[in-house]
Amino acid sequence: MKLILGSASPRRLELLGQLGIVPDCVRAPEIDEDPKKGESPRDYVTRIAREKAAAVRCAEDEIVICADTTVTVGRRILGKPRDAGEAAEFLWALSGRRHHVLTAVAVKRGAHLRERLVDTIVKFRPLSNPEVNGYLASGEWQGKAGGYAIQGRAGAFIPWLQGSFTGVVGLPLAETATLLRAAGYPVEAE
Numbered sequence: 001m002k003l004i005l006g007s008a009s010p011r012r013l014e015l016l017g018q019l020g021i022v023p024d025c026v027r028a029p030e031i032d033e034d035p036k037k038g039e040s041p042r043d044y045v046t047r048i049a050r051e052k053a054a055a056v057r058c059a060e061d062e063i064v065i066c067a068d069t070t071v072t073v074g075r076r077i078l079g080k081p082r083d084a085g086e087a088a089e090f091l092w093a094l095s096g097r098r099h100h101v102l103t104a105v106a107v108k109r110g111a112h113l114r115e116r117l118v119d120t121i122v123k124f125r126p127l128s129n130p131e132v133n134g135y136l137a138s139g140e141w142q143g144k145a146g147g148y149a150i151q152g153r154a155g156a157f158i159p160w161l162q163g164s165f166t167g168v169v170g171l172p173l174a175e176t177a178t179l180l181r182a183a184g185y186p187v188e189a190e
């Protein structure tokens, strides 16, 4: 049984490694990640993970794992910021508030798709101008949903969360292990 990681995210590769899993290959999906008009954040993230899984070619004896992570405040979806200006806007929108980080995981084996949606509530303390400017200068916001990475220096902005830390980083490991086992892929530990 071969495992394909359908993701260009180095975080997802590293997180699988935490489970002792090294995928047999990595195939990054190319899809349009724009939300549809009026689409709820939960529907959006589920659809994108599903579309990523559908976009990755695989043989009968291969399992594909894809995921999508998005940050939501109210009904607003914060994806990966286009530039530093948008990252600044996102950080101010998150400052001093709680938001949700949704990660949908999709595991495909043949025609069968298994999915899980993990919802984590994250609290940001109020940020100051120097903190936001310092963070923007670090470049850590690039390629991250919501414009921050909890596993880096933005960890200092977050006094509390409820849910899955690994889900925020991009692949919730408890749910991922369950999905992979259900698909027939051996996952040790636990």
Ligand SMILES: Cc1cn([C@H]2C[C@H](O)[C@@H](COP(=O)(O)OP(=O)(O)OP(=O)(O)O)O2)c(=O)[nH]c1=O
Residues within 6 Å of the ligand: 006, 007, 008, 009, 011, 012, 028, 029, 067, 068, 069, 070, 071, 080, 101, 143, 144, 145, 146, 148, 149, 150, 151, 168, 169, 170
């Ligand atoms: C909120 C948050 C997001 N992220 C990252 C995880 C994801 O890589 C990224 C969200 O973008 P995604 O579209 O989920 O993934 P990606 O574009 O990096 O990779 P691919 O589509 O090929 O799978 O944000 C962190 O690393 N830390 C965080 O704290």
